[in-house]
Amino acid sequence: MRLFWLLILSCSLQPALSTQTVHRWVDSNGVVHFSDQIAAGSASETIEVNPPAPSSTPVTTITSSDSDMATAAQEPQAQPPYDITLQTPLESETLRENSGKVHFSVAISPPMTQPFQLQVLLDGAAVLRVPNQLAGDLENVDRGMHQIVIKLLDENGKILASTKETTFYLFRVSVLTQPNHQAKPKAGMN
The missing domain is CATH 2.60.40.10 (Immunoglobulins)
Structure with a gap:
C-alpha cells in the first residue's frame, strides 16, 4: 500500500519537476519573486530553465543490512591500538x-x-x-x-x-x- 501512495505522489510531482519556464518579477517593495505562473498585474521576465542531464552513475539502493555488509566488505578488520x-x-x-x-x-x-x-x-x-x-x-x-x-x-x-x-x-x-x-x-x- 505504501508503494502505491509513493507512485501516486511521484506522478503528481512529475509535471512540476519537468517545468522548464520560470517567471521572475519584482513587487512594489523591491522583493524579487520566482514562480512557474505569471503574476497578475506585474511585468514578469520569462526564464528558460534546462532540466539537469540524467546521471550516468547507476543508483543503488542499500538497505540497513546491506549497508552493514558493504561497510564490512570495504573496511578491513581494524585491530585496536595496543x-x-x-x-x-x-x-x-x-x-x-x-x-x-x-x-x-x-x-x-x-x-x-x-x-x-x-x-x-x-x-x-x-x-x-x-x-x-x-x-x-x-x-x-x-x-x-x-x-x-x-x-x-x-x-x-x-x-x-x-x-x-x-x-x-x-x-x-x-x-x-x-x-x-x-x-x-x-x-x-x-
Missing part, C-alpha cells in the same frame, strides 16, 4: 641473581583476545619468544648493564606494539670477587 608496558625489570634497576636468571613481565592494554607472542630483545638481539603469556625468564644473562625491549606480535608475526627500551643492571658474584672465608692465623701468635 599499548605494552614493561612491569619488570624497572628502568635502572639492579638485579642480584647469581644464576643469571632475569624475570620479565609486561602489561597489555586493551587485553589481547587473540593468540599473540612476546618477542624479547636483549641488547638489540632477539633472544626469546613467549607465546600467549605476559611473563617469562631469561636464562644465563651475563652480569653488567643490559637493555631490554619486548615486542607484542600477532599470530602472524606482525608487530602490534613495543615497549620502550629499558636499561637494567645484573649483579652476579664472581669467583674472583668472592671473599675468602678461611681463617688465617695472625702473624706472631703461637
Whole structure:
C-alpha cells in the first residue's frame, strides 16, 4: 500500500519537476519573486530553465543490512591500538641473581583476545619468544648493564606494539670477587 501512495505522489510531482519556464518579477517593495505562473498585474521576465542531464552513475539502493555488509566488505578488520608496558625489570634497576636468571613481565592494554607472542630483545638481539603469556625468564644473562625491549606480535608475526627500551643492571658474584672465608692465623701468635 505504501508503494502505491509513493507512485501516486511521484506522478503528481512529475509535471512540476519537468517545468522548464520560470517567471521572475519584482513587487512594489523591491522583493524579487520566482514562480512557474505569471503574476497578475506585474511585468514578469520569462526564464528558460534546462532540466539537469540524467546521471550516468547507476543508483543503488542499500538497505540497513546491506549497508552493514558493504561497510564490512570495504573496511578491513581494524585491530585496536595496543599499548605494552614493561612491569619488570624497572628502568635502572639492579638485579642480584647469581644464576643469571632475569624475570620479565609486561602489561597489555586493551587485553589481547587473540593468540599473540612476546618477542624479547636483549641488547638489540632477539633472544626469546613467549607465546600467549605476559611473563617469562631469561636464562644465563651475563652480569653488567643490559637493555631490554619486548615486542607484542600477532599470530602472524606482525608487530602490534613495543615497549620502550629499558636499561637494567645484573649483579652476579664472581669467583674472583668472592671473599675468602678461611681463617688465617695472625702473624706472631703461637
